[in-house]
Structures are given as C-alpha cells and as structure tokens.
Amino acid sequence: MAKPNDLSRGSFIRYNGELLTITEIEHRTPGNLRAFYQAKMKNVKSGKSAEARFRADEDIDMVRVEVKELQYLYKDGDSLVCMDTETFDQIYIPTILFGDAIDFVKEEMNMLISFDGETPIQGELPSHVEMEVTYTEPGIKGDTATKTLKPATVDNGPTITVPLFVEIGDRIKIDTRTRAYVERVK
CATH class of the missing domain: 2.30.30.30 (SH3 type barrels.)
Structure with missing residues (x-):
C-alpha cells in the first residue's frame, strides 16, 4: 500500500x-x-x-505497471500487431489504447505499451512523427502577413492544418498528442 x-x-x-x-x-x-x-x-x-x-x-x-517498447508491424482488425524487440514475440494491442493518435502510426514505429500482468492497458506513440504531405491546396503568393493555415492530408490519411508555404511532397513534423504541425523537415 x-x-x-x-x-x-x-x-x-x-x-x-x-x-x-x-x-x-x-x-x-x-x-x-x-x-x-x-x-x-x-x-x-x-x-x-x-x-x-x-x-x-x-x-x-x-499498481505496478511494466512498460515495454514494442515495434509496430501491421494492423489486424481492431488491433495492432506489435513485436517485442527483445524476445521477438508478436503481441496484439487494441487500437483504442492510442486514442486519436492512432492515425499517425507507421510501420516499424517504436511505441511504449504499459502492461498490467499480460494485459495491455495503455499505449503511447512517439511525441513527434515525420510524414509526407500527399494533398494540399497551393498557397496564395504574398499572403504571408497573417498566420493563415490551410488543410493538408498526410500519407497515412489524416488531415491537419499547416502554414501556407507547405506544398505537396514536403515532409513535415507533427505532434501526435495535439495533431498540430510543428515544422517542415529538410
């Protein structure tokens, strides 16, 4: 106690x-x-x-909780199939443990999973991920005086808001907790 x-x-x-x-x-x-x-x-x-x-x-x-670092392999229904990087066991993790951040999961991504015994109880993605912009409207030239944002779709499918200078094909860093644009990656 x-x-x-x-x-x-x-x-x-x-x-x-x-x-x-x-x-x-x-x-x-x-x-x-x-x-x-x-x-x-x-x-x-x-x-x-x-x-x-x-x-x-x-x-x-x-409650004493064990935290393991697992590597995401693929999605199977409502679960993510992850591999324990030490024992190479495959473990099924329910997608509901990640909340809205599940949209930013990519293959071979490492994530932290908390276990109560053998039961996974919480999932945590890296705080930032890099993704490629697959679709966005072109920005208007000269409209840089205001902090105007536009919608952009990234390679996993979610839509986030980005500054006007971001174009299709740019790699951007996204905060997985807030779904916010952080910076353009060079």
Missing part, C-alpha cells in the same frame, strides 16, 4: 475496483482544515474521468 504523497502524474492505482491512471494530483491545505490530496484520474478501460480526495494518511492500492 502507498500513501497519496507517493502518487504522481502517470501513476496507476486501483480505486473502487477499477484500474485508473492519475492525470493530475494536487496537495491542498485549506485554511484551518486538514490537508488533503485532490486527484483527477482516468479509467484505463472505459476512458471516463473521475475525481477523488485522499486524506494524507490514507492507504492507496498502487
């Missing part, structure tokens, strides 16, 4: 029989009342958010 001061962002706990990950935790000491910890959490299976207050001396069931 752990105490609330052992918790940090990204920790996994078992609370009310559910596996949750901590998204925010804050220590509060209001006026003349006792100190407590306010935690915002996310259910690993359903994705629902929850909040809870923990007393400073309360016991919390922390």
Whole structure:
C-alpha cells in the first residue's frame, strides 16, 4: 500500500475496483482544515474521468505497471500487431489504447505499451512523427502577413492544418498528442 504523497502524474492505482491512471494530483491545505490530496484520474478501460480526495494518511492500492517498447508491424482488425524487440514475440494491442493518435502510426514505429500482468492497458506513440504531405491546396503568393493555415492530408490519411508555404511532397513534423504541425523537415 502507498500513501497519496507517493502518487504522481502517470501513476496507476486501483480505486473502487477499477484500474485508473492519475492525470493530475494536487496537495491542498485549506485554511484551518486538514490537508488533503485532490486527484483527477482516468479509467484505463472505459476512458471516463473521475475525481477523488485522499486524506494524507490514507492507504492507496498502487499498481505496478511494466512498460515495454514494442515495434509496430501491421494492423489486424481492431488491433495492432506489435513485436517485442527483445524476445521477438508478436503481441496484439487494441487500437483504442492510442486514442486519436492512432492515425499517425507507421510501420516499424517504436511505441511504449504499459502492461498490467499480460494485459495491455495503455499505449503511447512517439511525441513527434515525420510524414509526407500527399494533398494540399497551393498557397496564395504574398499572403504571408497573417498566420493563415490551410488543410493538408498526410500519407497515412489524416488531415491537419499547416502554414501556407507547405506544398505537396514536403515532409513535415507533427505532434501526435495535439495533431498540430510543428515544422517542415529538410
């Protein structure tokens, strides 16, 4: 058992029989009342958010999670087939673990997968990926005074907004967490 001061962002706990990950935790000491910890959490299976207050001396069931780096091979239905780079075992990872970032998965990409025993519970892609622009409208010459953006389709199919100077065939860096354009890659 752990105490609330052992918790940090990204920790996994078992609370009310559910596996949750901590998204925010804050220590509060209001006026003349006792100190407590306010935690915002996310259910690993359903994705629902929850909040809870923990007393400073309360016991919390922390879950030890193993994180492995796996290499993406191919998609099979609603799962990604990934290979453990150490044992060369193939593991099926549900696509729902990645959320909207699943659009940026490319073959042979390395990703971090968290396991509770043998069950995958969370997937994390690299924070940035490089992709090629397959379609975008041409920019208007001389329209550089404003920070105007235009839609562009990248090689895996998702559409993001990019600056006017980006053309078809350019390689760009994209933030997988926010789906935002970062820079043009030379």
